[in-house]
Amino acid sequence: MVLSELQTGEKAVIVRVHGHGSFRKRLIEMGFIQGKEVRVILNAPLKDPIEYEIIGYKVSLRREEAKQIEVVTEQEAREALVSDEHLQALPGDLEEAQRLERALEHVAQERSHNIRVALVGNPNCGKTSLFNIASGAHEHVGNYSGVTVDAKEGHFKYKDYDITLVDLPGTYSLSAYSPEELYVRKNLLETMPDVVVNVVDASNIERNLYLTTQLIDMNLRVVMALNMYDELRHKGDKLDVKQLGYLLGMPVCPTVSRTGEGIPELFDTVIKVYENADPKLARHIHINHGAEIEQSIKTVQPFIAFNEDLKARFSTRYLTIKYLENDKDIENLLSACSNIQDIRDARADEQQRIQGLLDTNMESAIVDAKYAFIQGALAETYEKYQAERPRRTITDKIDAIVTNQWMAFPIFVLLLWFIFWATFTVGQYPMDWIDALVGWFGDWVGGFMKEGWFKDLVVDGIIAGVGSVLVFLPNILILYFFISIMEDSGYMARAAFIVDKLMHRIGLHGKSFIPMVMGFGCNVPAIMATRSIESRKSRLITIAIIPFMSCAGRLPIFVLFAGAFFPGNPATALLLIYLLGVLMAILSALVLSHFVKDDDLPFVMELPPYRVPTARAIGRHTWEKGKQYLEKMATTILIFSVVIWALGYFPRHPEASKAYQQEHSYIGMVGKAIEPALEPLGFNWKMDVGLLAGIGAKELVISTMGVTYAQEGTTYEEGDDTALQAALKATVPTAAALAFMVFVLLYFPCIATFTAIKNETGSWRWALVLCLYTILVAWLCAFAAFRLGLLVWPV
Ligand code: GDP
Ligand code: MG
Numbered sequence: 001m002v003l004s005e006l007q008t009g010e011k012a013v014i015v016r017v018h019g020h021g022s023f024r025k026r027l028i029e030m031g032f033i034q035g036k037e038v039r040v041i042l043n044a045p046l047k048d049p050i051e052y053e054i055i056g057y058k059v060s061l062r063r064e065e066a067k068q069i070e071v072v073t074e075q076e077a078r079e080a081l082v083s084d085e086h087l088q089a090l091p092g093d094l095e096e097a098q099r100l101e102r103a104l105e106h107v108a109q110e111r112s113h114n115i116r117v118a119l120v121g122n123p124n125c126g127k128t129s130l131f132n133i134a135s136g137a138h139e140h141v142g143n144y145s146g147v148t149v150d151a152k153e154g155h156f157k158y159k160d161y162d163i164t165l166v167d168l169p170g171t172y173s174l175s176a177y178s179p180e181e182l183y184v185r186k187n188l189l190e191t192m193p194d195v196v197v198n199v200v201d202a203s204n205i206e207r208n209l210y211l212t213t214q215l216i217d218m219n220l221r222v223v224m225a226l227n228m229y230d231e232l233r234h235k236g237d238k239l240d241v242k243q244l245g246y247l248l249g250m251p252v253c254p255t256v257s258r259t260g261e262g263i264p265e266l267f268d269t270v271i272k273v274y275e276n277a278d279p280k281l282a283r284h285i286h287i288n289h290g291a292e293i294e295q296s297i298k299t300v301q302p303f304i305a306f307n308e309d310l311k312a313r314f315s316t317r318y319l320t321i322k323y324l325e326n327d328k329d330i331e332n333l334l335s336a337c338s339n340i341q342d343i344r345d346a347r348a349d350e351q352q353r354i355q356g357l358l359d360t361n362m363e364s365a366i367v368d369a370k371y372a373f374i375q376g377a378l379a380e381t382y383e384k385y386q387a388e389r390p391r392r393t394i395t396d397k398i399d400a401i402v403t404n405q406w407m408a409f410p411i412f413v414l415l416l417w418f419i420f421w422a423t424f425t426v427g428q429y430p431m432d433w434i435d436a437l438v439g440w441f442g443d444w445v446g447g448f449m450k451e452g453w454f455k456d457l458v459v460d461g462i463i464a465g466v467g468s469v470l471v472f473l474p475n476i477l478i479l480y481f482f483i484s485i486m487e488d489s490g491y492m493a494r495a496a497f498i499v500d501k502l503m504h505r506i507g508l509h510g511k512s513f514i515p516m517v518m519g520f521g522c523n524v525p526a527i528m529a530t531r532s533i534e535s536r537k538s539r540l541i542t543i544a545i546i547p548f549m550s551c552a553g554r555l556p557i558f559v560l561f562a563g564a565f566f567p568g569n570p571a572t573a574l575l576l577i578y579l580l581g582v583l584m585a586i587l588s589a590l591v592l593s594h595f596v597k598d599d600d601l602p603f604v605m606e607l608p609p610y611r612v613p614t615a616r617a618i619g620r621h622t623w624e625k626g627k628q629y630l631e632k633m634a635t636t637i638l639i640f641s642v643v644i645w646a647l648g649y650f651p652r653h654p655e656a657s658k659a660y661q662q663e664h665s666y667i668g669m670v671g672k673a674i675e676p677a678l679e680p681l682g683f684n685w686k687m688d689v690g691l692l693a694g695i696g697a698k699e700l701v702i703s704t705m706g707v708t709y710a711q712e713g714t715t716y717e718e719g720d721d722t723a724l725q726a727a728l729k730a731t732v733p734t735a736a737a738l739a740f741m742v743f744v745l746l747y748f749p750c751i752a753t754f755t756a757i758k759n760e761t762g763s764w765r766w767a768l769v770l771c772l773y774t775i776l777v778a779w780l781c782a783f784a785a786f787r788l789g790l791l792v793w794p795v
Contacts, residue, residue: 001073004050004066006040012071013037013108018192019068020315021219021284031055032069034112035105065312068192072111077103114162115274116191120184120215121199122208123170126227128152130199130257131167134267139167151187158267166193172207174214175322176329185329188220189314195270196222202239202254203231205382206374212248213287213370217322219315221282222250223269229254229262236385244381246602249285286317288606289369291532292357292617296324296350303343304334323347325363357617372493372608379497379607395609399494408498415491416517419482423475423521424555430474438467456649457642465641468699472522475552477626479521484621487514488613497605506586507593509533510605512542516585518625519549520578523753525628527760534603537596543757544592544770545585547749550578553698557744560702564725565737573741581745584777636752640696644704648689662708667692681743681782682736691743697750735789739782747778 006012014036017024031054032038041051041058049060061069081087081103090099119127128139135154152167168187169180176182188196198215200208205226215222224245226232232239245252251269255262273282288294297320304323305316310333322330324347334343351362358365392400402411442463449455486492492514500510511533519526526546533539550558558577562570647667653660662668663685671689678688686708693704702724709727728737748754748771758767 001071001076002067003038003052003061003069003071004043004063006043006071006073008040008043010073011037011039012073013077013104015070015072015108015111016194017069018194019312020318021221022315023065023068023312027065027069030059031057035108037104038071062308062312064309068312070111072104072107074100074104077107080107113160114164115194115271116164116166117195117197117270118166118168118188118191118193119197119199120168120188120211121170121225121227122172122201122204122211125170125199125201125204125208126255126257127167127170127199130197130225130227130255130263131165133257133260134163134263135165150183159271161271163267163270166191171211173211174218175325176327182329188218194221195274196220197225197266197270198222198250199225199227199257202226202228203235205232205239206378209374209377210370213373216249216285216287217315217318219284219318221273223266223273223282224248224250224252225255225257225262225266226252227255227257230256230258238383238385240381243602244377247377247380247604249283251281285603286534287370287373288532288534288604289321289366290372290606290608292354293324293362293365293369296354296362297321299350300324300343300346303339303346304337306339307334307337310334310337321366324350325366357614357620359614359616368608369606372606373604375607376493376497377604380605393609395490398610399607402491403494403498408494412495412498415486419479420520422482423479423552427475427478431471434471434474435467438463438470442467453649453652457645461642461645461649462638464703465645465700466638468641468703469553469697472552472699473626473629476521476629477622479552480518480525480625481618481622483514483518483521483625484618485613488611488617488621490608490610493605493607497607500605506589507538508541508589509535509538509603512538515542515546516549519546519551521552521625522629523547523549523551523749524756525625527753527756528628530760537593537598540596540761540766541589541592543760544773545588547753547770547774548581548585548588548746550581550745551698553750554744557698557701558741560725561728561737561741564729565732565734577741577745580742580781584746584781588773588777636696636755640751641700644693644696644700648704648707658707659709662689667704668708680786681739681779682733682786683740683743684731687732687736687740691747694744695748695751697752698744701744733790733795734793735786735795738789739786742785743778743782745778746781747775749774 001012003012003014014032014034016034017027017032019027036055039053041053043050049062050066051058051060052066053059077100081099084103084106087099087103087106090102094102119131121127131137131152131154132139135156137152137154139152150169154165154167156163156165166187168184171178171181171184174181174185174188176185187193196215198212200212212222212224226239226241241252241254251273253262253266253269255266257263269281272278289297297317300323301316301320304319305311310316310319319330319334323334323343334340337343354360354362354365360368401407442459445463446455446459449458483492486495496510496513498510499513503510503512512530514532515526515529518529523546526549527543530539530542530546533542558574559570562573562577566573644667647670648662648665650666651664653664656664667689668685670692671685674688674692675683675685678691683691686705689708690701690705693700705728706724709724709731732740749757754767754771757770758764761767
């Protein structure tokens with residue numbers, strides 16, 4: 001009987017909870033566990049939800065939910081007292097109530113040991129052979145598809161479980177195209193097997209895993225029987241079965257159903273999964289369909305989840321994916337929803353968006369993403385015997401080169417080098433134009449205004465401040481243009497793949513690599529890009545080390561200092577600074593991986609087929625990143641450049657020179673106040689003021705120092721680097737300059753990055769700890785640089 005059929009006042013004991021994973025998990029958390037007693041407080045025929053009492057708590061369940069809970073009623077227990085010999089053997093002196101109690105327990109226990117197992121797999125993968133050998137049946141086994149057309153049931157006892165085994169027709173997928181597919185799907189969702197055994201032909205694993213990905217979407221309890229394992233062995237292929245199981249989130253048992261090898265282990269595992277004996281054995285994963293499709297799922301899913309009754313019966317993620325694929329059966333199911341129009345509209349929008357971006361329809365984009373997942377999982381676990389020369393697709397041919405063990409890294413480094421060259425060398429031209437434009441705009445606006453603080457605020461505070469950031473927009477756009485091409489063409493997935501092993505050594509994943517590279521442009525979008533990393537641990541560490549990746553905002557500081565102090569070799573100095581950042585990132589990751597709680601679940605790195613990216617997708621992705629940068633500029637940086645400006649502008653000394661003004665302003669005072677803390681690094685208060693301004697944005701360091709360093713009586717022209725360089729060279733020892741570069745590289749990222757860290761980790765504490773950590777690291781490294789520098793360039 002199921003719980004919803006119980007009348008008000010009746011009592012029962014729970015046998016099991018059916019349904020998909022997240023539903024079951026929720027009910028288990030509420031206390032609906034096998035063997036627990038539940039009582040109906042109120043169940044009126046038209047009432048929904050129904051009220052229950054379980055382990056002393058009152059809870060209400062929707063009727064649809066209560067239907068998924070199988071129970072033993074008192075009535076059933078009473079009948080068992082008469083018929084069940086085990087219960088008749090109960091001692092005679094027990095009171096009636098106690099006898100009933102015992103009977104309830106006993107029947108619930110016994111029934112919970114009846115488990116229903118369904119065999120699902122491609123045609124010809126050996127389901128019927130497995131069915132026969134396990135159940136002792138003699139169903140017809142044939143080496144052609146379509147032999148099994150309906151479900152055959154067999155019963156057998158295994159250990160102290162009664163297993164009902166269901167042999168379902170073979171299918172390649174669970175779409176609604178063929179009657180077999182629909183039949184299997186209906187069977188899985190309606191007769192609700194306790195455990196699904198996904199029979200997979202190991203000699204044809206890639207195609208077989210497609211069905212597996214759909215079972216994963218449905219969020220059922222699945223055990224994989226990796227059948228025909230003898231053939232895999234015979235061919236000499238190698239498969240890391242355990243790792244594959246980890247990646248797919250389900251246990252994988254090699255079997256040979258022709259001989260029975262591995263069958264007992266298979267059913268041992270089925271029972272363990274059924275009893276939730278080992279949480280590590282199975283976990284629910286989401287197949288990552290790529291950013292764009294995941295975005296579509298995220299948009300449509302809430303409209304479907306709005307229908308509470310569906311949530312009890314199906315995984316709404318599964319429904320959403322199927323609906324996006326135009327699945328007729330799911331369309332029928334959803335057509336009864338009250339908000340069907342919203343659902344339809346959301347889907348139409350998303351399908352159109354995907355069509356425009358990826359230039360394929362949603363359905364094939366989802367299929368591709370599933371195969372990318374399979375490719376990734378197999379690339380990590382499966383090794384084909386070399387003698388066999390499989391026919392090769394274009395993707396295979398490209399991969400043979402770019403993931404080749406000798407060429408992968410050189411190609412990768414060359415590409416990165418090219419991208420940086422384009423970003424910073426080609427990017428210089430538009431940078432100069434924007435710079436000139438901002439200067440001209442400031443003068444032009446200033447021309448209309450009366451002399452006074454307001455004019456200074458607008459021209460020096462707002463326009464110059466924002467302008468100093470705007471100049472980096474071309475860099476950012478160029479960098480992200482190339483990153484988008486690498487991502488959309490499928491190369492980035494390979495890059496992540498080839499660095500994965502290296503990244504694992506520092507407690508990260510291959511997927512951490514892309515955000516780290518993006519960090520060279522601007523830390524803010526880089527931190528946002530860590531969303532694609534499934535593991536929380538890897539994600540937190542990646543976020544923590546991105547600030548050490550020197551962003552474009554720090555570049556002009558290095559260029560200026562390297563030009564002034566290391567005129568022989570500015571490029572080498574620059575490179576070393578960047579490398580120091582990477583080194584500190586690696587060391588920090590190593591340290592942090594000891595402190596962050598381990599949830600290091602493996603996940604599949606998808607390997608999509610190579611594809612020429614559409615101009616539209618590239619344009620959109622590039623622009624999105626540019627927009628994030630501009631948003632940061634319009635908010636945080638605008639506010640901070642005004643604040644920094646004001647701190648340098650007040651209190652007023654109207655008659656004095658700019659430099660005098662700066663020195664006796666608030667920022668000058670703070671700079672002088674922190675001077676003792678930074679003195680061991682060789683910095684003077686003017687440099688400290690620059691660093692303070694850098695808290696707002698690294699871009700502000702140079703313009704602030706330009707003002708402090710302007711000579712008495714001379715005016716320092718904006719962008720006139722050589723004057724500032726000369727002034728610095730005259731007053732700052734080389735060792736201190738080196739220490740300053742190191743400090744700028746490593747210290748507190750910037751307000752915008754700080755905010756991004758807080759938002760993405762969801763914790764102020766984490767952001768604050770990181771902030772202190774970077775300052776500490778910066779101080780120590782700069783101190784070391786200063787001391788070592790003094791040995792080379794004594795003052
Ligand atoms: P079904 O279509 O999934 O029900 O597959 P069948 O059980 O009808 O088996 C298809 C063919 O594969 C038959 O010829 C079986 O003898 C053969 N077969 C089944 N399991 C194995 C196995 O583990 N190893 C090998 N080598 N052959 C198997
Ligand atoms: Mg069969």
